[in-house]
Amino acid sequence: MAGVRLTRLPPLPTISEIIRIYRLQAKKKLSQNFLLDMNLNRKLVKKAGKLKDNLVIEVGPGPGGITRAILEKDIHSLVAIEKDRRFLPGLQLLADAADKEMRITQGDIMDFNLETLIPDEFKKPWEANPPNIHIIGNLPFNVSTPLIIKWLQAISEKNGAWKYGRTPLTLTFQKEVADRMVSPILTDHRCRLSVMCQHLCDVSLQFVIPGKAFTPQPKVDVGVVKFTPLIKPLIDLPFKLVEKLIRHIFQYRQKKCKHGAATLFPMNQQDLVTELFDRSGVSPDSRSFMITMEEFNRLCQVYNDICDRHPDIFMYNFRSAENAKAIRQKNHLQVVQFEKQILYGDPSDFNKDFCID
Numbered sequence: 001m002a003g004v005r006l007t008r009l010p011p012l013p014t015i016s017e018i019i020r021i022y023r024l025q026a027k028k029k030l031s032q033n034f035l036l037d038m039n040l041n042r043k044l045v046k047k048a049g050k051l052k053d054n055l056v057i058e059v060g061p062g063p064g065g066i067t068r069a070i071l072e073k074d075i076h077s078l079v080a081i082e083k084d085r086r087f088l089p090g091l092q093l094l095a096d097a098a099d100k101e102m103r104i105t106q107g108d109i110m111d112f113n114l115e116t117l118i119p120d121e122f123k124k125p126w127e128a129n130p131p132n133i134h135i136i137g138n139l140p141f142n143v144s145t146p147l148i149i150k151w152l153q154a155i156s157e158k159n160g161a162w163k164y165g166r167t168p169l170t171l172t173f174q175k176e177v178a179d180r181m182v183s184p185i186l187t188d189h190r191c192r193l194s195v196m197c198q199h200l201c202d203v204s205l206q207f208v209i210p211g212k213a214f215t216p217q218p219k220v221d222v223g224v225v226k227f228t229p230l231i232k233p234l235i236d237l238p239f240k241l242v243e244k245l246i247r248h249i250f251q252y253r254q255k256k257c258k259h260g261a262a263t264l265f266p267m268n269q270q271d272l273v274t275e276l277f278d279r280s281g282v283s284p285d286s287r288s289f290m291i292t293m294e295e296f297n298r299l300c301q302v303y304n305d306i307c308d309r310h311p312d313i314f315m316y317n318f319r320s321a322e323n324a325k326a327i328r329q330k331n332h333l334q335v336v337q338f339e340k341q342i343l344y345g346d347p348s349d350f351n352k353d354f355c356i357d
């Protein structure tokens, strides 16, 4: 195999041979779409930037194409986390042949605490340049969005891999999801995922891999996105609070944002909606995709103040049956309107956006 440094077990089978030898038929339920073209694997790894002396964590190595491209670099070591046991023997071949440490861990990335994989010597202050750690992965489609949300929360709380500083990530997503992540204001793809990513990270779409490059071929193209956590988040407040406000504001994307904001508060405290907009100086008639980061920051700061003053507000869930029942007893007509708004607000947005609860 061209490129990987001299191995103890040459010659190494190609990725296609590994797939054949170990009968690694792709499993749909694990979103297995393999990237067999080593030029693309190398391009993806190159887009991660300098990896010299880095501890690289690869998610979902599968048959090991990206793994090989990582091992060609002058890295410190590699940890590969793979859920499907069938790939372990093929990955072990790579580990045995590599001229640097490669550890294979079998498990589900969603349950994994990355902190346990990183030695203390990699730690850098948050304000310094990113540490010599990089997370890379051609992620399974079925976990990519919940996984990045989980990691954005870890970035916000500086735990997991972000206990060691501003660890960057280079990851793949369905092209449409990648577009949303990097989408600026006033564009079609602007949504809550854009704001959640951009308030915590510098996010950039590096390149697009056509669906036909994968085996089996998915129905969509794939975007490679690089994230570098910002030293200071644009909205410096607890992740859950920011997430809740953004989720509600984007709720009815085509409507004025005051409609989404209204669902943050019980019907009998709708005066707080007025306070939210008055104090933040944001127009209640804006559409959510027109709101700047600075305006979102002000909305979040005022919402945070309101939550401090009314401790029950943050837990208020406009969808809960209990709330509807309590309100129903007060004003039947308002409840009917309220429920209509919930049910018929803009159903298409529920499909376009992502559930990140």
Ligand SMILES: C[S@@+](CC[C@H](N)C(=O)[O-])C[C@H]1O[C@@H](n2cnc3c(N)ncnc32)[C@H](O)[C@@H]1O
Residues within 6 Å of the ligand: 030, 031, 032, 033, 034, 035, 036, 059, 060, 061, 062, 063, 064, 065, 066, 081, 082, 083, 084, 087, 107, 108, 109, 110, 137, 138, 139, 140, 141, 143
């Ligand atoms: C899209 S494939 C990419 C495989 C390989 N990196 C490539 O580019 O050819 C996704 C990989 O993630 C693995 N995977 C799926 N769900 C996972 C999970 N929850 N945790 C860890 N790995 C997972 C799959 O088994 C598969 O190997």
